[in-house]
Amino acid sequence: MGNALKTLKEEKPDAFQNLKKSIKHWSFFRFLMIQTETNLILSNKEMMALYANLDDDTDERKVFMSKILTDYDNSFRLIEELFDEPASTRRQGQYDNIEWRNEKLKVLHHLHIKHLKAWRALNDETSNEKEKTLTKLLSIINALSSGLKNTG
Structure with missing residues (x-):
């Protein structure tokens, strides 16, 4: 989700702004973003790292964790931008x-x-x-x- 929203914002900023406007009145999209955000809130980066450490291949672990955490951070940041308010407040x-x-x-x-x-x-x-x-x-x-x- 994070990579898709980031790409949309960078490559088609008008389309991203349209999504941002539509979140107030498009129930399906609002629900989708709330559900995605809920799953992000429920996830635990500390536990992700502990389980990732089960992979003995350090390079492989770094590649996958980097991708996962980058998408996680982008998802949070851009969903908050769509709502114009941090999840921690809402x-x-x-x-x-x-x-x-x-x-x-x-x-x-x-x-x-x-x-x-x-x-x-x-x-x-x-x-x-x-x-x-x-x-x-x-x-x-x-x-x-x-x-x-x-x-x-």
């Missing part, structure tokens, strides 16, 4: 909820990463230990999924 309740949620889920994310590393390190595909670790991983994934779903 969506304060959402931010309060996310701050509370992220602290609670951080423990589960760290536990998930720990067990994911352990599972990946087990080479014997038929070992009992690999199966036990996988079961732990699936339980943690369910807990994370439930926590993420129930809090935003």
